[in-house]
Amino acid sequence: MLQLHNPATGELLCEVETDTPDSVARAVDRARCAQPAWAALSLETRAARLKRFGELLARDTDALAEELATQTGKPVSQGRSEIAGVAERLDFFITHAPAALAPEMWREAAQSGETGEALRFEALGVVANISAWNYPFFVGVNVFIPALLTGNCVLYKPSELCPLTGRSIARLLHEAGVPEEVFIPLIGAGEVGAALLEQDIDAVCFTGSYATGRKVAQRAAERLISRVQLELGGKDPAYVCEDADPQRAAEALADGAFYNAGQSCCAVERIYLRAEIADAFMAHFLEAVRALRSGDPLDQATTLGPLARAPQRDLLEAQVKDALARGAQLQLGGARQPGPGYYFAPSVLTHCNAEMALMREESFGPLIGLQVVQDDDEALTLMNDTRYGLTAGVFTPDRARAEALLARCDAGSVYWNCCDRVSPRLPWSGRKHSGLGNTCGTSGIRTFLKPKAYHLRLP
Ligand code: NAD
Numbered sequence: 001m002l003q004l005h006n007p008a009t010g011e012l013l014c015e016v017e018t019d020t021p022d023s024v025a026r027a028v029d030r031a032r033c034a035q036p037a038w039a040a041l042s043l044e045t046r047a048a049r050l051k052r053f054g055e056l057l058a059r060d061t062d063a064l065a066e067e068l069a070t071q072t073g074k075p076v077s078q079g080r081s082e083i084a085g086v087a088e089r090l091d092f093f094i095t096h097a098p099a100a101l102a103p104e105m106w107r108e109a110a111q112s113g114e115t116g117e118a119l120r121f122e123a124l125g126v127v128a129n130i131s132a133w134n135y136p137f138f139v140g141v142n143v144f145i146p147a148l149l150t151g152n153c154v155l156y157k158p159s160e161l162c163p164l165t166g167r168s169i170a171r172l173l174h175e176a177g178v179p180e181e182v183f184i185p186l187i188g189a190g191e192v193g194a195a196l197l198e199q200d201i202d203a204v205c206f207t208g209s210y211a212t213g214r215k216v217a218q219r220a221a222e223r224l225i226s227r228v229q230l231e232l233g234g235k236d237p238a239y240v241c242e243d244a245d246p247q248r249a250a251e252a253l254a255d256g257a258f259y260n261a262g263q264s265c266c267a268v269e270r271i272y273l274r275a276e277i278a279d280a281f282m283a284h285f286l287e288a289v290r291a292l293r294s295g296d297p298l299d300q301a302t303t304l305g306p307l308a309r310a311p312q313r314d315l316l317e318a319q320v321k322d323a324l325a326r327g328a329q330l331q332l333g334g335a336r337q338p339g340p341g342y343y344f345a346p347s348v349l350t351h352c353n354a355e356m357a358l359m360r361e362e363s364f365g366p367l368i369g370l371q372v373v374q375d376d377d378e379a380l381t382l383m384n385d386t387r388y389g390l391t392a393g394v395f396t397p398d399r400a401r402a403e404a405l406l407a408r409c410d411a412g413s414v415y416w417n418c419c420d421r422v423s424p425r426l427p428w429s430g431r432k433h434s435g436l437g438n439t440c441g442t443s444g445i446r447t448f449l450k451p452k453a454y455h456l457r458l459p
Contacts, residue, residue, distance in 0.1 A: 007073035007306040010340040018188035021195040028199040031153035034181035039151030049177035054090040056172040069297035073305040092424035100445035109458045116456040121449040123151030125202035130193045132207040133159035139207040142439035147448045160189035203227035229437035233362040234390030237383040241396035242276035249395040250284030256419035262366040271370045306342040316365045319358040389431030393419045
């Protein structure tokens with residue numbers, strides 16, 4: 001049994017029955033048997049059912065956002081926009097799946113004895129989708145929609161922090177006409193994910209921490225699971241140049257750092273500021289952070305909910321303590337908020353440096369460190385001084401300067417005058433400890449396909 005607690009109150013929400021190694025094995029068998037028939041349906045039929053899933057999500061948005069808020073503490077307004085954002089992703093995948101699946105004729109054989117060469121794409125088969133809790137709709141949809149569209153079956157292991165959302169996603173997919181054996185939710189914590197990796201699966205798509213992702217990659221390598229895609233953590237930097245608009249940069253970065261209580265993979269976690277703009281930027285930044293409304297996630301006006309996990313408060317407090325001991329200055333917050341919920345005060349530290357855990361390790365909470373730099377080279381050196389490589393951003397009105405800087409950032413996504421942004425049209429990939437492979441973009445559809453080369457000699 002999984003015990004679910006409401007992060008806003010600490011109270012027990014409910015107990016949820018979990019899967020076992022046996023039930024996981026049976027689920028994979030059922031998916032394996034069902035997959036050929038699903039792949040044999042026309043692409044239009046699969047697309048129509050997934051489009052219907054999008055309509056059902058829209059129908060149930062309010063209830064789904066509330067269900068997510070009570071499990072993870074995500075404010076309902078942010079849950080609603082996450083669910084609303086699924087429509088654009090669905091539309092992209094459905095529009096571009098035909099091109100991704102289209103055969104490619106590389107050489108036509110014109111006469112007897114000549115050999116034509118063609119390339120076709122087939123579904124991988126059975127895909128294990130082990131997911132995180134912070135954006136269960138977004139990170140889930142990026143995997144299971146293109147996987148299902150291209151003819152795969154999916155074993156979906158939602159995070160143990162939001163299994164009710166995982167079940168709701170499955171219920172709506174089934175209501176939309178995706179057979180129960182084609183999309184199967186598996187409920188439980190890490191041991192259920194680990195049990196799934198022992199089964200006859202063709203791919204594993206994982207979203208979560210670097211520590212767990214590494215274990216998944218190790219087991220997948222031992223079992224030679226051919227497709228491994230990992231979306232892991234980050235320590236994403238932003239650099240504010242001296243010619244940036246301090247207010248616009250401050251407002252964008254406060255949102256990027258504190259949205260979803262900083263629990264986004266691509267949250268801004270480090271800010272480098274040119275000395276010339278530091279005072280003006282800080283005034284606007286602190287004003288934007290003070291304007292956050294911390295409160296009940298079910299309240300429409302709340303913009304900062306509790307953390308999803310109680311122990312994360314210990315990690316954040318340890319990062320603050322370490323930073324202060326190494327010379328940082330606390331501008332706001334710095335500690336958990338009193339009360340039964342897992343609330344942490346929005347926290348801002350200046351005078352930070354690369355020796356501090358706050359500037360090196362993922363915080364995954366409402367905590368940000370800032371450091372003043374003297375020039376572009378110093379900013380770039382610090383931005384790239386990380387084991388992670390998910391995103392990096394630059395704020396300046398000068399496009400040429402921004403593009404020159406972004407070309408030198410070692411990250412999968414780079415931003416000019418924006419941050420904390422994922423697009424279905426662009427590949428979402430992490431470098432170094434931030435991941436392997438990609439979702440989204442047309443290449444994120446091909447992630448779920450394997451090529452077959454045809455050599456066709458005319459008799
Ligand atoms: P987590 O690593 O604790 O858990 C992720 C999933 O792995 C859960 O479903 C969990 O049950 C499962 N799991 C745990 N142990 C396992 C094992 N041994 N074998 C197989 N599965 C196992 O991560 P989390 O707390 O759910 O998510 C937060 C992390 O995810 C952060 O680091 C965040 O940056 C990252 N994240 C990355 C992206 C991205 O796109 N790069 C998106 C969202 C979250």
